[in-house]
Amino acid sequence: MPELPEMENYKRNLNQLIQGKVISNVIVNREKSINVDPQTFIQAVQGNTVSLVQRRAKHLLFRLSNGKVLLLHLMLGGWMFYSEEKDKPKRTVQIQLSFGNMHLYFIGLRLGYLHLYTNAEAEAELADLGPEPLDLSFTKEDFLAYIEKKRGTLKLKLVDQHFLSGIGNCYSDEICYHAKLLPERKLEDLTSEEKTALYTAIQTVLKEATDIGGYMEHPLFINDNKTGAYNDHCRVYDCEGQPCQRCGTKIVQTEISSKKTFYCPNCQH
Template sequence: MPELPEMEHYRAQLAPRIAGAQITGTEVTREKSINLSVQEFQDGLHGRTIWHVERRGKHLVMHLDNGKRLVLHLMLGGSIFFGSEEEKPDRTAQVTIRLTTGNLYFIGLRLGYLHLLSVKEVEAKFRELGPDPFDKRLSLQAFIARFSGKRGVLKPALVDQHVLSGIGNCYSDEIAFAASIRPDARIRELEPSTWERLYQAMHSVLREATARGGYMEEPLTAGDEVTGGYNDHCQIYDRGGEPCVRCGTVIEQFEVSSRKAFVCPACQKSQ
């Protein structure tokens, strides 16, 4: 599932391509992927101009010239492609938006969605979303405070979008590894130095992953060689049975609160 680095990469790559572009047509092959009837959705978008694109957690928000917002959540299996009909992947697009600068294809939206919302509806939707890891107000102390009252273990809290927005299965493991802490470490037993390592690791891991294009390998445009570049640089996620890049110990895969997790039993400690 796309997380902060994937969606921030999409935002940065899409913004110069679609900001200022006018919507000339819309096609919907799966009505469950949108929040209105197909006709209402098409009528609401036709002739509108996309002003700019922002990211909120794992969502992309496209601001339209009439004050409405297109809110995208790709969920599991979703991806975006921008280009011509001839360039697009040989996969069904659940929603296609035709722009004056090219076509925007939303693919694999079986669980994901693209909703046309008012400003009030967007604010209501994101009201309980936790702060972005790069929010300037999220100091170390504010970061630690987000976990206060949590009784469980680290990974479920890191992926809780009410605690922090944008971190999911992959980067919670990558962050824990970078901080040398087990993803199943108990929150209430973490030492101050561990919290500081986690805070620093969160920023460094997410920055590097974003710069490398995230870990999802579906290209965003024809000839795209950046998207998915972090996949070959994951330190621990999805590397069960392989040697640890630090010490050579075999990486273990297990479950934490019904989520798969990966750990180096030598490098990562419980405190």
């Protein structure tokens, strides 16, 4: 499932590709991917300009010139591709937004969705999300104060969207590895030094992954060589049996509350 770095990368690219452009046509091939009837969706979206694309946690918000918002969550297996008709992927497209002869294809939205909301409705949908870990206002001091009375297993807290926004299975493992902490540690048992290391790891891993391009399997457009480049930079995620880059010990895979988890049993404590 795409996490903060992947969605941030999408946001940055889409603002370059479609911001200020008029949505000339809308096709809905799967009604379950939207939250209103297709005709209402099309009438509200078609003919409007994409004013801005924003990100909140693992969501994207397409803000339209009529004040409506398209709220996207790709969930597991969802992705997007922007191209001319001739370069359309040979995959089932659930929704298509057209910009003249260019098209934004939403693919794999079996669990994901593109919902139509007013601004107030979109804000209500996102109201229970935790802080954005890369927000400039979320300083180390804020983080340390925020987690002072938080409790729970480190892995599970990191992927809890009510605790922090945008982190999932991949980056929770990468963060624990960077901080040299076992993912099964309890948040309330961390020392002050370990909490500081956790904050540093969150900042470092998420910024690096975003700048590199995240771990998406599919490019966003033709000749997109950045999206997915973080696949080759993971230190522990999906690296079971490979030597740890710090100590050479083989990376181990386990499960924590049914969540696939990877770590180094030697240099994570």
